[in-house]
Amino acid sequence: MECGECKWCNPIDNPRKGLCMYERIKLSDTQKTSTAIKSKMINKNQEACEHFEKGSHRDNIDDLI
Numbered sequence: 001m002e003c004g005e006c007k008w009c010n011p012i013d014n015p016r017k018g019l020c021m022y023e024r025i026k027l028s029d030t031q032k033t034s035t036a037i038k039s040k041m042i043n044k045n046q047e048a049c050e051h052f053e054k055g056s057h058r059d060n061i062d063d064l065i
């Protein structure tokens with residue numbers, strides 16, 4: 001599994017990289033620290049972490065708006 005297949009991976013200008021939004025989604029769940037948005041840059045071909053969920057970032061688009 002690679003980050004590029006994960007639904008938390010959001011595209012950026014560089015086709016080989018993405019932004020992992022996993023922590024951002026988790027933060028918004030708490031409603032306490034909505035300004036502390038944390039996203040991290042990842043390589044799409046790096047090995048997936050334990051939070052991997054298969055799917056498209058579009059699955060989350062409602063959560064991000």
Ligand code: SF4
Pocket residue numbers: 002003004006007008009019020021022042047048049050051052053
């Ligand atoms: S596998 Fe982990 S690091 Fe990679 S995009 Fe998904 S949540 Fe982020």
